[in-house]
Amino acid sequence: MDERASFIHDSAVRSATPQPPPYDHLLTGHEHRRQDRCWRPRGTEDWLLMHTLSGSVRVALPDRELLLGSGDTVLYQPGAPQDFGGDASTASWEVVWAHFVPRPDWLELIRWSEVAPGLLHTWAPKSTLLDRIEACLLEADRLAVSGLPRAHRLALNALETALLWLDILNPARRCLDSRVVEAVEYLSHNLHRRVPVGELAHAVHLSPSRLAHLFREETGLAPRGYAERQRLGRAMQLLEVTLLPVNEVARQAGFESQFYFAARFKKLTGRTPSAFRSWKATAPGSEPKGDEGRREHDGRHGE
Numbered sequence: 001m002d003e004r005a006s007f008i009h010d011s012a013v014r015s016a017t018p019q020p021p022p023y024d025h026l027l028t029g030h031e032h033r034r035q036d037r038c039w040r041p042r043g044t045e046d047w048l049l050m051h052t053l054s055g056s057v058r059v060a061l062p063d064r065e066l067l068l069g070s071g072d073t074v075l076y077q078p079g080a081p082q083d084f085g086g087d088a089s090t091a092s093w094e095v096v097w098a099h100f101v102p103r104p105d106w107l108e109l110i111r112w113s114e115v116a117p118g119l120l121h122t123w124a125p126k127s128t129l130l131d132r133i134e135a136c137l138l139e140a141d142r143l144a145v146s147g148l149p150r151a152h153r154l155a156l157n158a159l160e161t162a163l164l165w166l167d168i169l170n171p172a173r174r175c176l177d178s179r180v181v182e183a184v185e186y187l188s189h190n191l192h193r194r195v196p197v198g199e200l201a202h203a204v205h206l207s208p209s210r211l212a213h214l215f216r217e218e219t220g221l222a223p224r225g226y227a228e229r230q231r232l233g234r235a236m237q238l239l240e241v242t243l244l245p246v247n248e249v250a251r252q253a254g255f256e257s258q259f260y261f262a263a264r265f266k267k268l269t270g271r272t273p274s275a276f277r278s279w280k281a282t283a284p285g286s287e288p289k290g291d292e293g294r295r296e297h298d299g300r301h302g303e
Contacts, residue, residue, distance in 0.1 A: 016040060017082075020099045025152040026159065027099040028141040032092045037085030043118065046099050047110075048076040049159075050084075051137055055093035059084040061116040071124045073166065075110055080118025096137045098159060109163040112170060124169050127178045128185070136162035179204045180218040183211065187227045191234060191254045197223055231255065232268050239277040246273045 017038045020027055050057075051073040059066040059074065060083035067087060068074065076082050086093035102110065112120035124130040140158035143151050168181055176184070182204045187195060200223055201211040215223050235253035238244055247258045250273075255261035265273050 019044060020046070023099065025100070026140070026144050026155050028097065028144045028155070030094075030096045030138060030141045032094050033086045034092050035086045035088055038082055040082040043076060043078060043080045043082055044099065045078055046101050047078060048082065048097065048099055050074050050076075050095055050097045051134065053094040053096060053134060055090040056087040057084055057093050057095070058087050059119070061119070066115065066121070068121075071126065071130055073122050073124070075112060075120040077118040077120070080116075096134070096141055098137070098140060100156075100159065103156075103160075106160065106163060109160075109167045122166055122170060124166065125178050128182050129165060129168070129178050133162050133165045136165065176218050177214060179206060179211075180215055183215060183223065184219075184226070187223065188230065191227065191231050193254065195223070195227065228264065229268075232265060235261070235265060235273065236269075236276070239273055240280045249273065 017040050019040070052068055052070055054070055056067055056069040059068060110120065112122045115121045124133055136158050140155045140162065143155035143158055145151075146154075148154065168176065169178060183200055186200060186203045197208045197212060201208040204211065206214070212222060215221075215226070219226055221229065231254045235249050235255075238249045238252060239246075242249075244252070246262070250258045250261035253261070255264075262273055265271075265276070269276055271279060
């Protein structure tokens with residue numbers, strides 16, 4: 001039998017899938033499905049997110065089918081026809097899903113590619129970023145039924161975090177390569193020390209030369225220069241919101257030498273750390289006017 005014909009049944013002999021039950025804030029699920037299918041010709045009144053953890057699913061469109069697998073996420077907007085089911089070529093389809101009504105500020109995060117009227121799609125390659133996205137979606141599912149105080153708010157926050165991570169990979173906007181995102185995260189967890197390029201490259205499964213080229217292409221800075229910018233940003237925060245001595249600020253920001261820290265800090269901001277702290281105390285709305293603060297990051301100042 002034609003595979004398409006076996007999946008998309010004649011609507012005259014197919015019963016529509018029931019609407020989701022009433023819920024407060026969020027309705028979620030984590031399931032292993034086989035070839036059971038969902039068909040809601042008029043969709044639902046809310047949004048439906050489905051993320052494939054393993055296996056594959058066939059999604060029917062007006063003129064074709066999509067075969068989606070691990071890392072694929074789809075969003076059905078309210079009223080969009082829903083027609084999908086597990087693919088016969090895999091033993092099961094593992095999916096985590098959520099029915100929800102997005103907060104107004106979420107709409108900016110879900111401007112994904114539209115593959116059919118009312119059906120949006122995005123994809124995340126296998127990476128630590130995908131692991132993070134899936135962990136957030138599964139956490140949202142666990143929290144939604146946990147019975148904890150404020151469980152619905154915790155679950156919505158987990159879902160929002162997943163959407164924020166997915167937005168990083170959104171091809172509709174300028175986004176970082178997922179391997180660069182992993183490298184940035186690795187650096188952010190190790191700002192207290194200098195990370196060799198070889199170690200960073202190993203962590204994101206690239207050669208040192210390929211990582212250095214890709215990182216500079218994506219961020220405008222070499223990894224070492226990028227990490228130093230992050231340390232200096234941390235130092236600015238400490239100088240502004242704490243009374244720590246400058247040498248302790250330097251240490252907590254990951255600088256072994258207070259003198260090197262002071263020189264690099266002045267290069268960036270145009271002020272010594274002590275002068276920056278005094279200036280921030282009297283003019284908190286002002287912006288630094290250092291050499292590098294006056295021009296765009298073009299990568300020439302990275303080390």
